[in-house]
Each structure stands twice: as C-alpha cells, then as structure tokens.
Amino acid sequence: MNKHKRITKSEGLELLKNSDLLDLGQQADGIREKLHPEKTGTFIVDRNINYTNICINKCTFCAFWRDKENRDAYVLSEDELFRKIEETIRLGGTQILIQGGLHPDFNIEYYINLLKSIKSRFDINVHGFSPPEICYIADKSDLTIREALRVLKSSGLDSIPGGGAEILSDRVREILSPRKIKSSSWLKVMEEAHRLGMRTTATMMFGSVEKPEDIIEHLDAIRNLQDRTKGFTAFIPWTFQPGNTELAQKSKGTVPDLRTEQSEVVESGLSPCGATAVEYLRVLALSRIYLDNIKNIQASWVTQGLKIAEVALRFGANDFGSTMIEENVVASAGVSYRVSKEDIIRAIKNAGFTPAQRDTYYNIIKRF
Amino acid sequence: MLSKIKDKILSGQRLTKEDALRLFETDDIFTLGKLASHAAKKKNGNKAYFIRNIHINPTNICVNRCKFCAFSRSKGEEGSYELSINEILQKLSTFNSSASGRLGRLSTPFSEVHITGGLHPDWTFEYYLEMISKIKKTFPKICIKAFTATEIEYFSKISGLSITDTLLELKKHGLDTMPGGGAEIFDIAVRNQLCPEKLSGEGWLTVMEATHEAGIKTNATMLYGHVENYGQRVDHLLRLRELQDKTNGFQAFIPLAYHPKNTEIGGAYSSGIDDLKTIAISRLVLDNFPHIKAYWIMLGEKLSQLALLFGADDIDGTIIEEKITHSAGALSGNAMTAEQLKNLIKKAGKIPVERDSFYRELKVNE
Numbered sequence: 001m002n003k004h005k006r007i008t009k010s011e012g013l014e015l016l017k018n019s020d021l022l023d024l025g026q027q028a029d030g031i032r033e034k035l036h037p038e039k040t041g042t043f044i045v046d047r048n049i050n051y052t053n054i055c056i057n058k059c060t061f062c063a064f065w066r067d068k069e070n071r072d073a074y075v076l077s078e079d080e081l082f083r084k085i086e087e088t089i090r091l092g093g094t095q096i097l098i099q100g101g102l103h104p105d106f107n108i109e110y111y112i113n114l115l116k117s118i119k120s121r122f123d124i125n126v127h128g129f130s131p132p133e134i135c136y137i138a139d140k141s142d143l144t145i146r147e148a149l150r151v152l153k154s155s156g157l158d159s160i161p162g163g164g165a166e167i168l169s170d171r172v173r174e175i176l177s178p179r180k181i182k183s184s185s186w187l188k189v190m191e192e193a194h195r196l197g198m199r200t201t202a203t204m205m206f207g208s209v210e211k212p213e214d215i216i217e218h219l220d221a222i223r224n225l226q227d228r229t230k231g232f233t234a235f236i237p238w239t240f241q242p243g244n245t246e247l248a249q250k251s252k253g254t255v256p257d258l259r260t261e262q263s264e265v266v267e268s269g270l271s272p273c274g275a276t277a278v279e280y281l282r283v284l285a286l287s288r289i290y291l292d293n294i295k296n297i298q299a300s301w302v303t304q305g306l307k308i309a310e311v312a313l314r315f316g317a318n319d320f321g322s323t324m325i326e327e328n329v330v331a332s333a334g335v336s337y338r339v340s341k342e343d344i345i346r347a348i349k350n351a352g353f354t355p356a357q358r359d360t361y362y363n364i365i366k367r368f
Numbered sequence: 369m370l371s372k373i374k375d376k377i378l379s380g381q382r383l384t385k386e387d388a389l390r391l392f393e394t395d396d397i398f399t400l401g402k403l404a405s406h407a408a409k410k411k412n413g414n415k416a417y418f419i420r421n422i423h424i425n426p427t428n429i430c431v432n433r434c435k436f437c438a439f440s441r442s443k444g445e446e447g448s449y450e451l452s453i454n455e456i457l458q459k460l461s462t463f464n465s466s467a468s469g470r471l472g473r474l475s476t477p478f479s480e481v482h483i484t485g486g487l488h489p490d491w492t493f494e495y496y497l498e499m500i501s502k503i504k505k506t507f508p509k510i511c512i513k514a515f516t517a518t519e520i521e522y523f524s525k526i527s528g529l530s531i532t533d534t535l536l537e538l539k540k541h542g543l544d545t546m547p548g549g550g551a552e553i554f555d556i557a558v559r560n561q562l563c564p565e566k567l568s569g570e571g572w573l574t575v576m577e578a579t580h581e582a583g584i585k586t587n588a589t590m591l592y593g594h595v596e597n598y599g600q601r602v603d604h605l606l607r608l609r610e611l612q613d614k615t616n617g618f619q620a621f622i623p624l625a626y627h628p629k630n631t632e633i634g635g636a637y638s639s640g641i642d643d644l645k646t647i648a649i650s651r652l653v654l655d656n657f658p659h660i661k662a663y664w665i666m667l668g669e670k671l672s673q674l675a676l677l678f679g680a681d682d683i684d685g686t687i688i689e690e691k692i693t694h695s696a697g698a699l700s701g702n703a704m705t706a707e708q709l710k711n712l713i714k715k716a717g718k719i720p721v722e723r724d725s726f727y728r729e730l731k732v733n734e
Binding site for chain 2: 021022023025026029276277278279281304305306307308310311314346347350351352
C-alpha cells in the first residue's frame with residue numbers, strides 16, 4: 001500500500017479482518033512517528049463530573065443509568081460540583097469533563113445556569129455534554145441544534161466530548177441504544193459545533209454486537225466529517241464493558257438480532273461480548289491508519305488497564321487521555337483500574353515516550 | 369539493526385549473550401515479536417496451550433523472608449495459616465464437585481493440582497509425603513505438580529536425605545512434575561539483595577539437574593522487573609539453556625513479572641512492553657525449551673493474550689484460588705474458566721489446545 005495514499009473502505013476492512021496484528025501495529029506506529037516525531041505521550045489532568053445518573057435513554061450497554069425513582073438516583077448539588085472543581089484545580093487540572101444522563105425534568109435553563117455558575121467562579125475549560133445531551137437539550141427547549149449550541153457556548157461551554165457515538169451505524173444502535181440519537185444526529189451536532197468554532201473529540205465503542213463493516217462505517221463517517229470541518233482534536237476508540245449491563249445479560253440468554261450472523265462476527269475475530277486486548281489493539285492501529293486527518297489517537301487505560309495502554313502507544317496512540325480524578329460510568333460496569341498521575345507518567349516512559357501534561361487543545365503545559 | 373540476529377534466527381543458529389543483550393536493548397518490538405512468533409511456530413505450530421488446574425498453597429508460614437514476597441508470614445504472625453491434609457482434600461473435592469456440576473458428570477474438571485507453599489518450620493518431610501499420597505489416592509486422575517527447588521532442598525535438610533533420595537521418595541508417593549519457582553534471578557548480587565536466605569542460583573540448578581535425572585519433568589522461571597539488569601536476565605536465561613542441553617528435563621519457561629505491593633522492596637509494576645520483550649527474548653534464547661508460558665495471573669489476562677503473538681504458546685490455566693501473586697497486588701482475577709481461556713487464545717488467532725501436565729493434548733479446539 002502506498003503510504004501517502006489514503007486507504008479506502010475496502011482496504012480498511014481487509015486490514016481489520018485479515019492483517020497480521022504486528023504488521024498493522026508497525027504501520028500505525030510509523031504513521032504516529034511521522035505525525036508526532038517528538039515522541040511525546042500526552043495526558044490531561046481533568047475530572048469527570050457526572051451531574052446526574054438519571055437518564056431516559058437506558059442504553060443496554062450502560063450500567064450507570066437509573067430511573068428517577070431509583071434509590072441511588074442522584075443529581076449533583078452546586079456545592080458538591082464546586083467542591084469537585086476546586087479540588088480539580090488544586091490537583092493541577094485544566095479541564096472538567098461534564099456529562100450526565102438525560103434527565104426528564106431538565107431544560108436548557110438548567111444547563112445555562114450550570115455553565116454560568118462554573119464559569120463565574122472558575123478559570124477552567126468546560127468540556128461537556130456529548131451529542132445525545134445536546135440533542136436532548138435542544139429538543140426540550142424547542143431549539144435547533146445550532147441554536148442550542150450557541151446558547152451553551154455563550155454560557156461557557158468550551159468544547160464537546162465525543163461520547164455517545166458508540167458505533168455510528170443505525171442498525172447497531174437499534175440494538176445498543178434504541179432511544180439514543182441516530183448516527184446522523186451525532187454527526188450533525190459535531191458538524192454544527194465545529195462550525196461554531198468549538199473543538200470536539202470523537203469516540204467509538206466497539207466489542208459489543210457490531211461487525212467489522214460497522215467499524216469501517218464509523219471510521220469513514222468521522223474521516224468524512226473531519227475533511228469538511230477539521231474540528232476533531234482526537235479519536236478515542238474504547239471497548240464495551242459487559243459488567244452489570246443489560247446487553248451482557250441478554251447475550252447470555254436470548255441472542256440479539258445481529259448475532260444471528262454470529263459466525264461472521266467470530267470469524268472476523270471480534271467478540272460479541274467485550275473485545276480482547278488483541279482486538280482492541282487491532283482497532284486502535286487501524287484507527288491511526290484510517291483517520292489520516294485526525295492528529296491525535298487516545299489510548300484507553302480506563303478500559304484496557306495501564307499495561308495495554310502503554311503498549312497502545314506503540315500501536316498508533318500518542319495520548320493517554322485523562323488522569324480521571326473521578327470516573328463513574330465505566331466503574332459502574334465493574335471495571336476499576338485505580339491509577340495515579342505518576343502511574344500514567346511511568347507507563348508513558350515505559351513505552352519510550354516523553355510524558356507531557358497537555359490542555360484540551362493539545363498544547364503542552366509541562367513535560368516530565 | 370537486528371538484521372544479523374534475524375539471519376541467525378531464520379537459519380536456526382543459537383543466539384549468543386551479546387545477541388540477547390542486543391535484543392533487550394532494542395525498541396523494535398515488532399521485529400522482535402515476529403521473530404519470536406517464527407520460533408514459536410517452529411516448535412508448536414499455531415497452537416496455544418491451557419490446562420484445567422487448581423492452586424493449593426498449604427501454608428504461608430515460611431522460614432525464609434524474601435524481600436520480594438508479600439505472601440509469607442512468620443509462625444504466629446497475624447494472617448499466617450496452615451492447611452491440614454484434610455482441609456486440602458476438602459478444598460480439592462469442593463472444587464472438583466462444583467466444577468463437575470458445571471461441566472456435567474462426564475467431564476474431568478481438573479487435570480492438575482499445583483502445590484507450593486512456605487518452608488514451614490515444624491512440618492516434617494513425612495507430612496509432605498502423606499499430603500501427596502493422600503491426594504493421589506483420593507484423586508488418582510489428577511496430576512500432582514508440586515514443590516519448587518527451594519522446597520526440595522528444604523525437605524532434604526529436614527529429612528536428612530540426599531536431594532535425589534528426597535525426590536525419589538516424593539515421586540514414589542505420587543509427585544508427577546515440579547513447577548519452576550524459586551529461580552528468581554540466579555546472579556548472586558541480586559540474590560543477596562532479594563533473598564539472602566534462599567537456596568542459591570547454583571543450588572537451584574543442582575536440584576533441577578537431580579530432578580530431571582530422577583525422571584521428573586519441571587518448569588523454570590525468572591522473576592524480573594525488580595532490581596536486576598538486562599545482563600543478569602541474560603545470564604539467567606543462558607544458565608537455564610545450558611542445563612537444558614544437558615538434561616532436557618524442562619518443559620516450560622515462565623518469565624514472572626515482579627509485583628510490588630506489600631513487599632519489602634516495593635517499587636513499580638513491570639512495564640507492559642518489557643513483559644512482551646522478555647517473553648519474546650526468552651523464546652528466542654531458550655531454543656531448547658519446548659514451551660514459553662505467559663502466566664496470566666502475573667501478566668494479566670490482556671497482556672498474556674498479547675504475549676501469544678510475542679512467542680508464548682501457553683497461558684497456564686483455570687487456576688482456582690491464586691494467593692501468592694495476589695498478596696503482592698495482582699490486578700488479574702484469581703480464576704478463569706476454560707471458555708474464557710479458549711476465547712483469549714482464539715481471538716489471538718491461535719488454536720486452543722487443552723493439555724495435561726506433560727503437554728499431552730487432551731482436546732484440540734480447531
């Protein structure tokens with residue numbers, strides 16, 4: 001394959017299905033080397049703040065959501081929120097990632113107040129509200145997506161996380177998250193946000209019920225949008241965590257629709273219930289190769305653990321994501337790798353990279 | 369940069385000390401992984417082995433207090449324990465029947481019990497012999513893989529028998545194979561720092577030589593990622609290779625990643641890339657070892673799977689109740705089902721083969 005030529009969907013599919021993992025990794029490592037010759041492994045110090053776990057979407061792969069009536073349903077108080085932000089700043093944090101469930105009683109006023117109350121008190125980047133939340137906010141207040149984004153931006157929203165993308169294939173979304181926004185809406189929110197000058201990330205959750213073709217569809221949709229807007233700072237592939245989720249329960253008993261084509265899923269090496277490390281690195285490496293217009297690829301220590309995240313830096317990744325002062329969503333699925341900033345710095349060094357703390361826009365703040 | 373070494377490997381020549389050091393110093397993990405895979409394929413094709421096994425640690429009371437160990441206790445110390453033979457039999461039959469229940473009555477739930485423990489100040493050699501023979505009598509189909517070289521040397525001391533007679537007694541009472549623990553790093557400077565009371569490197573090799581001569585197959589290990597340097601790792605590998613040339617009694621080599629929690633020397637967990645390199649270099653240097661094992665308890669499920677693409681051909685087994693590594697902060701679970709193991713192997717593109725203690729194939733899952 002010509003290194004300077006963009007790979008096609010069918011070439012991508014072929015690599016995903018049939019390439020040797022070490023060949024694929026080597027190729028991704030070479031591309032990463034060209035994009036980041038300084039061999040810096042970056043991370044951000046930030047905190048995940050989930051303002052509520054009450055959610056009307058109830059996605060089958062999610063262990064975090066609760067009904068409003070549920071005993072452990074919560075909405076964070078302002079005091080708690082401010083305390084968490086103060087602590088983040090004290091720990092050298094530059095960003096809060098603020099996301100939550102789709103609360104049935106919130107309208108845009110809630111979010112405006114939330115943002116303004118933060119911005120009037122703290123000098124911190126607010127990275128918040130993934131596209132499903134943005135769509136919900138717009139919907140509840142009868143605004144267009146663009147109008148909602150404008151209001152949120154003027155209230156203090158700086159950038160948008162790429163969550164809720166899951167797999168951008170409506171066939172898969174029908175099983176995973178039938179009540180969640182469709183692929184086109186996710187892409188539309190991102191496109192509008194980019195046009196308003198906001199930067200966002202893009203994610204992909206795989207290892208559930210998708211087929212290799214769906215992964216390629218997803219990567220292609222992201223690449224096409226990035227060609228138009230250049231607004232994505234990073235791509236973050238991560239794997240479905242089956243613990244405590246409806247999807248995992250289901251797949252033990254009745255078989256979800258897509259799995260009637262299970263033989264195909266198995267042949268491709270992608271497990272229907274949680275991807276293994278080999279599959280994770282394969283998708284990560286392919287992402288680096290396919291997304292030639294996105295500068296940064298994040299390794300996911302939260303879903304893979306530090307060792308595989310370290311290895312991921314040699315399979316195309318150049319960023320370790322966040323130190324995650326607090327993480328609730330993945331932890332509720334029973335995965336909890338407790339990790340300190342020092343652990344992250346050591347893992348990056350172990351991979352032969354220079355660790356560096358960055359801000360939301362990948363500007364280096366401090367090298368270690 | 370590795371082209372000379374690559375040529376050597378492809379033409380089947382043995383690697384030298386300098387070659388091995390060169391490999392530890394390279395950051396070309398891709399070439400290293402491919403060469404190790406090539407070597408692994410020559411030995412075992414596309415197969416990767418696992419076993420249905422159980423771990424029993426009869427006691428954590430130990431007269432040695434190695435500084436890398438978080439498992440051992442002194443007698444009377446809080447948290448110390450000792451299992452009676454009946455308790456051991458009870459554990460085995462509980463595992464046995466609960467697993468049989470799951471698998472249906474026709475399946476054999478376990479084919480191996482792995483027994484290692486502390487050097488108990490009061491237990492007699494007869495006690496160990498009785499332990500082995502009672503297990504054998506109660507579970508005649510289960511292979512007994514028991515006692516590291518350190519324990520053997522200790523038994524010889526407490527019984528007054530020679531190493532060979534100690535081994536022959538154990539064999540007579542039902543010992544089938546031996547694990548490879550206690551090797552740590554052979555180099556004397558490292559040993560003086562880590563485990564001055566423990567059997568020396570030479571002593572370990574002497575016991576293993578006698579074991580192989582007594583017709584007992586063993587494994588070999590290397591505990592890395594603490595205070596040793598690459599040179600000391602290479603020296604360790606070469607001494608194992610030399611003994612294997614002589615006896616051909618080693619089945620698998622198992623590099624063990626050091627775990628820092630609750631140990632006297634502390635420090636950090638090993639690096640994932642170093643784990644993979646160590647597996648790969650072991651495969652390339654130990655050209656006379658049939659198997660390289662990625663022990664998932666120590667490497668974690670994820671890295672062990674990846675190790676199958678870096679020269680390993682075995683990921684150990686179901687391992688119920690792992691205690692030693694978990695005392696030092698293992699991040700892995702302490703048991704996996706055969707289905708989970710098979711899934712990891714398949715997803716790495718290998719053929720899962722269930723084996724017994726002697727690497728005889730029980731079931732090939734094409």
